[in-house]
Amino acid sequence: NAGVTQTPKFQVLKTGQSMTLQCAQDMNHEYMSWYRQDPGMGLRLIHYSVGAGITDQGEVPNGYNVSRSTTEDFPLRLLSAAPSQTSVYFCASSPRGQPLHFGNGTRLTVT
Amino acid sequence: EDKVVQSPLSLVVHEGDTVTLNCSYEVTNFRSLLWYKQEKKAPTFLFMLTSSGIEKKSGRLSSILDKKELFSILNITATQTGDSAVYLCAGEYGGATNKLIFGTGTLLAVQP
Numbered sequence: 001n002a003g004v005t006q007t008p009k010f011q012v013l014k015t016g017q018s019m020t021l022q023c024a025q026d027m028n029h030e031y032m033s034w035y036r037q038d039p040g041m042g043l044r045l046i047h048y049s050v051g052a053g054i055t056d057q058g059e060v061p062n063g064y065n066v067s068r069s070t071t072e073d074f075p076l077r078l079l080s081a082a083p084s085q086t087s088v089y090f091c092a093s094s095p096r097g098q099p100l101h102f103g104n105g106t107r108l109t110v111t
Numbered sequence: 112e113d114k115v116v117q118s119p120l121s122l123v124v125h126e127g128d129t130v131t132l133n134c135s136y137e138v139t140n141f142r143s144l145l146w147y148k149q150e151k152k153a154p155t156f157l158f159m160l161t162s163s164g165i166e167k168k169s170g171r172l173s174s175i176l177d178k179k180e181l182f183s184i185l186n187i188t189a190t191q192t193g194d195s196a197v198y199l200c201a202g203e204y205g206g207a208t209n210k211l212i213f214g215t216g217t218l219l220a221v222q223p
Contacts, residue, residue, distance in 0.1 A: 099145055104153045
């Protein structure tokens, strides 16, 4: 099993550009989520999904979209990047009620 | 407002010392308290605590939850340089949802 795979590892965007952060898991986990990690803030939940076709908002959803068309994939879309979205993004998955397994993160810089 | 507060913010010890990391929480519809270790990249899971007063152990690490006082501690005995990391505490909120609210972490540095 590859676990939780995030691509790309690093990305630089200009303000106003859009992009998609990819997340895939091969463990057949029903639950997937996206967090962002900023200095002094801890990890904060952006969006989550409890199964294919079901998504919901977390603490800080504004400026981000998600979809869950398959169990394996949970992409995070930035619609119009802003400098405030400079962060490290982590995708995580788990069976329901079990601890989250995190990917290695995507470091995003918006200039 | 839900929150998780960790202390101390950072800690420097020498190899062989014992350390105690603290985590207090105020979480709506609390279900579990989790500890993670974060080195360069992904947080890695250490413990998940759901019951009060039952210590969980893994090698030199142990943790316990007090649901009355809304508190958890993570103990590391006989520390090694490989224990140097940020230790994250998180509360699961909203019932059995896997939604976590994280503290800002404790940065532990173990010197040889």
